[in-house]
Amino acid sequence: MTQRVLVTGSSRGIGKAIALRLAQSGFDIALHFHANRAAAEACAAEIQALGVKVSLLQFDVAERQTCRQVIEADIEANGAYHGLVLNAGIARDTAFPAMTEAEWDGVIHTNLDGFYNVIHPALMPMIQRRKGGRIITLSSVSGLAGNRGQVNYSASKAGIIGATKALALELAKRKITVNCIAPGIIETEMVDAFSPELVQQLVPLRRMGQPEEIAALANFLMSDEAGYITRQVISVNGGML
Numbered sequence: 262m263t264q265r266v267l268v269t270g271s272s273r274g275i276g277k278a279i280a281l282r283l284a285q286s287g288f289d290i291a292l293h294f295h296a297n298r299a300a301a302e303a304c305a306a307e308i309q310a311l312g313v314k315v316s317l318l319q320f321d322v323a324e325r326q327t328c329r330q331v332i333e334a335d336i337e338a339n340g341a342y343h344g345l346v347l348n349a350g351i352a353r354d355t356a357f358p359a360m361t362e363a364e365w366d367g368v369i370h371t372n373l374d375g376f377y378n379v380i381h382p383a384l385m386p387m388i389q390r391r392k393g394g395r396i397i398t399l400s401s402v403s404g405l406a407g408n409r410g411q412v413n414y415s416a417s418k419a420g421i422i423g424a425t426k427a428l429a430l431e432l433a434k435r436k437i438t439v440n441c442i443a444p445g446i447i448e449t450e451m452v453d454a455f456s457p458e459l460v461q462q463l464v465p466l467r468r469m470g471q472p473e474e475i476a477a478l479a480n481f482l483m484s485d486e487a488g489y490i491t492r493q494v495i496s497v498n499g500g501m502l
Contacts (some may be wrong), residue, residue: 268293273297282477283483318332318335368417380396380428395438404420405443425494468499
């Protein structure tokens with residue numbers, strides 16, 4: 262029986278690359294998006310062309326009740342997930358003295374509360390399968406080292422690391438692994454402000470990473486070969502840390 266994986270924020274960027282890579286490995290995909298249905302449908306078409314099943318789920322990961330309703334309905338219709346990839350997130354960068362309440366709350370509610378909002382309704386069905394499972398969270402080098410202008414983002418991403426490590430301990434006896442990927446500067450819409458000169462200054466490998474390089478790691482962590490890896494934070498950052 263084909264195993265299903267939910268990938269949040271998977272209509273573009275890193276999430277899309279992860280969804281496509283997992284589909285190439287034969288996983289059925291629950292493809293989550295927030296607002297851009299056209300991009301999600303285009304990604305879904307690419308996944309279907311790989312010969313696996315795909316379902317489209319639309320919700321804001323910051324909205325707890327909607328998350329629960331949509332995820333529970335998808336599980337009821339299609340079965341429990343083997344894996345979860347928590348990729349959805351936002352950044353609202355500004356110096357802390359000028360940071361508004363909305364900029365703080367929006368980032369925390371989306372990036373950190375999303376951990377609870379997505380995993381919690383999916384977890385008991387995953388446990389009840391009694392076949393193990395995989396949970397992969399996405400943090401950032403900002404969550405490991407902090408970054409100026411990103412106090413809100415760094416706080417949320419550091420929180421994800423702590424939550425990941427704690428959940429890994431709780432689920433190890435269930436043979437569900439929980440690991441975190443912490444990307445550096447990856448070539449997506451979120452890093453349009455980075456000039457080539459700045460990238461070469463910040464990154465020892467002197468280039469941005471590609472979404473497919475994050476996807477390759479996610480694919481490995483989702484595989485049977487990664488069954489003895491849990492509670493780890495793996496940073497893909499070109500030598501920044």
